[in-house]
Amino acid sequence: MCTGVPPATMVSEDTRPQRLPASTRQRFQKVLLLDGYSTRTLACVRSWGKKGVPFAVGGEARSDMSLLSRFAREKFVYISPKRDVSSFVQDLNQFSQQFGADCIFPTSEAAIMACSQHRDALLATPIIPRARDIELSFSKTNTLRLAESLGIAVPKTVFVTPDNPEIESIATLRFPVVVKSESSEVMLSQRIGTSKKTAYVFDRSELERECKARLAEQQSILIQEFVDGFGVGVSGLFEDGHPIALFGHRRIRESNPLGGPSALAESIVIEDDLLRATTELFEKIGFTGPAMAEYKVDRRDGQAFLMEINGRFWGSILLAPAAGLDLPYLYWKQLNGIEITPEEKAYKVGVKGRYLVGDASGWLRCLKGKPKGWPGEFPSRWRATADFFSSFFDDNTHDLILDGNDQRPFVGRLLQELR
Numbered sequence: 422m423c424t425g426v427p428p429a430t431m432v433s434e435d436t437r438p439q440r441l442p443a444s445t446r447q448r449f450q451k452v453l454l455l456d457g458y459s460t461r462t463l464a465c466v467r468s469w470g471k472k473g474v475p476f477a478v479g480g481e482a483r484s485d486m487s488l489l490s491r492f493a494r495e496k497f498v499y500i501s502p503k504r505d506v507s508s509f510v511q512d513l514n515q516f517s518q519q520f521g522a523d524c525i526f527p528t529s530e531a532a533i534m535a536c537s538q539h540r541d542a543l544l545a546t547p548i549i550p551r552a553r554d555i556e557l558s559f560s561k562t563n564t565l566r567l568a569e570s571l572g573i574a575v576p577k578t579v580f581v582t583p584d585n586p587e588i589e590s591i592a593t594l595r596f597p598v599v600v601k602s603e604s605s606e607v608m609l610s611q612r613i614g615t616s617k618k619t620a621y622v623f624d625r626s627e628l629e630r631e632c633k634a635r636l637a638e639q640q641s642i643l644i645q646e647f648v649d650g651f652g653v654g655v656s657g658l659f660e661d662g663h664p665i666a667l668f669g670h671r672r673i674r675e676s677n678p679l680g681g682p683s684a685l686a687e688s689i690v691i692e693d694d695l696l697r698a699t700t701e702l703f704e705k706i707g708f709t710g711p712a713m714a715e716y717k718v719d720r721r722d723g724q725a726f727l728m729e730i731n732g733r734f735w736g737s738i739l740l741a742p743a744a745g746l747d748l749p750y751l752y753w754k755q756l757n758g759i760e761i762t763p764e765e766k767a768y769k770v771g772v773k774g775r776y777l778v779g780d781a782s783g784w785l786r787c788l789k790g791k792p793k794g795w796p797g798e799f800p801s802r803w804r805a806t807a808d809f810f811s812s813f814f815d816d817n818t819h820d821l822i823l824d825g826n827d828q829r830p831f832v833g834r835l836l837q838e839l840r
Contacts, residue, residue, distance in 0.1 A: 448757050452476040453513065453522035453545060457485035457496070458837055460776070460822065461528035461734035463830055466490045468742060468749035477520040482840070486822065486833030495520055502535035502613045510539045517545040524548050524756075528734050530559055530606045531613040538608065548756065550710050550732050557706045558732030561643055562603050568727045571705060573698045576717075576726050577646040581632060583639050588632055594646045597623045597796055599680075600631050603641035616640055619680060621647070623794050648717050648726055649797035652683070655691055655699040656713035656735055658748060658755055662704035666751055666766040667691060668741045674808070676779035678786055678799055683737040684779035685812065688744040688772045695725055708732065711752055720798060739821035740774035773818040778834055784809040 452469070456462045457480025469476050470492025477495035480488045488496045497520075499512035509532075513525055526548040527533050536547040537555055550558065557563045565575045576599075579590050591598070602616030617635055622628045628644070635642050652675075657667035669691035674684045691699075699714045713735040716725045734749075741748045746768035754761055787805030800808070812818045823831040 447546070449524045449546070449548075450475065451520065451522045451524070452548075452753075453517050453520060453525045454478040454487075455499070455513075455525065455527040455532050456480070456529040457487035457493075458482070459487070459528055460736055461738050462487045463490065463822070464734065464738045464742060465526070465528070465749040466492050467824075467827060468747050469753065470494075472747075472750050472753075474750070474753050477516065477522060479516060484833050484836040484840075486830035486837060489829035489833040491827050491829070502531050503615065504612060506535045506539065506612055509535055510542055514542075514544045517543075530604075530733065531615070533733060534559070534606055534608055534613055548710075550708065554706060554708050554710075554732055558708065558712065558730040559606075560604055561601060561729050562641065564730045565643075565727070567705060568698075568702060571698075571701050573702060574724060574726050576648050576728070579644040581636070581642040581644060583636050583641065586632070586636050588628065588644065591625070591628065591644055594644065596625075597621055597647045597794070598628065599645045599647055600628065600635070601643045601645065602635060603643060607640065621679060621795075647796060648719055649721070650717040650719045650726075652728075653689070653695065653716045653718055653725065654686075654713050654735065654737065655695050655716070656711070656731075656738075656741070656748075658711055658752055659703050659708045660755065661709055662707040664700055664703070665755060665761060666746065666748065667696070667699075668744070668746050668748065668768060669695075670737060670740055670774075672737075673773070674780060674783050676776070676782045678783055678805075679792070679795065679797075681783075682779055683776070684783050685773060685775045685818070686737050686740055687774075688740060688768055688770050690770055692725075698725075698727065702727075702730070711735075711738075711748065737774065737821075740772070741768065743774050743819045743821060744768040744770075744772040771817055773812075773815065774821045775812055775818055777820050777823060777831075778838060780809060780812070 454476045457478055466478055466487045478487050478493045479497045479499050481501045497516050500508040502509040522545050524546045527536055533549045536549050540547055562580055568575050581588055600620045605616055607614045620631050622631055652672035654670050658665040669689045670686045671689050672683045672686050675681045676684045711734045713731045715728045717728050718725045751761055784805050787800050788802055791799040822834050
């Protein structure tokens with residue numbers, strides 16, 4: 422991977438221009454921005470606040486970190502779609518009128534799904550993927566099958582559904598295996614439900630118990646062969662599948678060394694094979710909006726496997742602005758048909774972005790030692806401690822939430838951990 426490029430190096434993807442002229446687009450005046458607890462929303466709050474984009478930001482609690490930002494001038498609290506979708510929609514209509522917002526931008530899968538299902542009931546235009554885009558990008562099964570049809574490498578996978586609960590084909594996989602729910606969020610009768618987290622299992626009896634628990638909740642399952650590697654993301658903005666601006670990053674540390682959200686990541690040059698796979702995949706879908714393709718690169722031979730697509734802004738989005746690529750603002754320009762210049766698509770390579778809370782969590786897990794039976798790489802206690810503290814003295818590392826010019830969201834992030 423391209424990790425040895427000096428930090429001052431700039432890269433700019435030679436992508437196709439926007440396809441729709443400004444005159445054909447609806448011009449939005451003010452955004453009702455949702456999901457204030459997320460880094461995705463915080464990235465928008467900071468970007469749009471600095472650039473003068475009109476918005477009101479909402480969260481599910483007053484202590485949500487994005488609501489504590491100095492750039493959050495208009496804010497509100499709404500009922501989560503995970504509690505009650507009907508009340509969620511009513512709240513959005515109320516606050517759209519109160520703040521004079523003509524569009525709604527959710528950044529979580531739960532809120533996107535709720536807005537998609539009730540699109541016609543919303544008074545403001547929801548800025549969300551099209552229904553087909555959601556179907557293909559939020560479903561790991563649909564994503565992986567589409568990728569396979571395009572010749573893109575994916576982990577060896579067995580699909581299990583409540584209608585077809587047999588796992589006999591697991592014999593084709595080697596233990597340990599990774600068990601995932603087919604979708605991160607599921608639509609229930611009156612609310613959005615969160616699926617069980619990814620699990621690692623080491624024998625057949627353990628696998629049967631894990632699958633039985635998920636199938637009992639009517640969740641479809643993916644059982645994948647374990648890949649010992651590191652994560653790489655190819656992300657950006659797309660218009661009918663064509664890339665407008667792209668960004669590459671590599672995960673260095675995760676909040677859970679066994680696999681979890683990024684804790685420390687670095688901006689990188691996108692390798693040709695990953696660029697080609699990503700553009701082919703999104704062109705096939707015809708995706709419009711922000712999205713990321715997530716890969717895992719095998720440590721043994723460098724083979725990259727597509728793991729999933731995020732059909733929305735992704736968790737490490739704050740790294741892109743830190744590297745000079747202001748994707749939230751470019752998305753506002755895309756929505757309004759405003760020209761995006763080549764200079765705006767460039768970013769610095771070698772910039773590292775850190776989430777201190779997640780990094781501390783990963784370090785503490787490392788102090789407990791390598792779990793019994795874990796087949797992958799696992800940092801020693803000494804190495805984990807040295808790496809964690811050395812990041813405080815690395816001039817190329819930036820804490821993405823603890824910003825000297827906007828410190829209160831970090832307090833909100835700590836409060837979210839305590840909730």
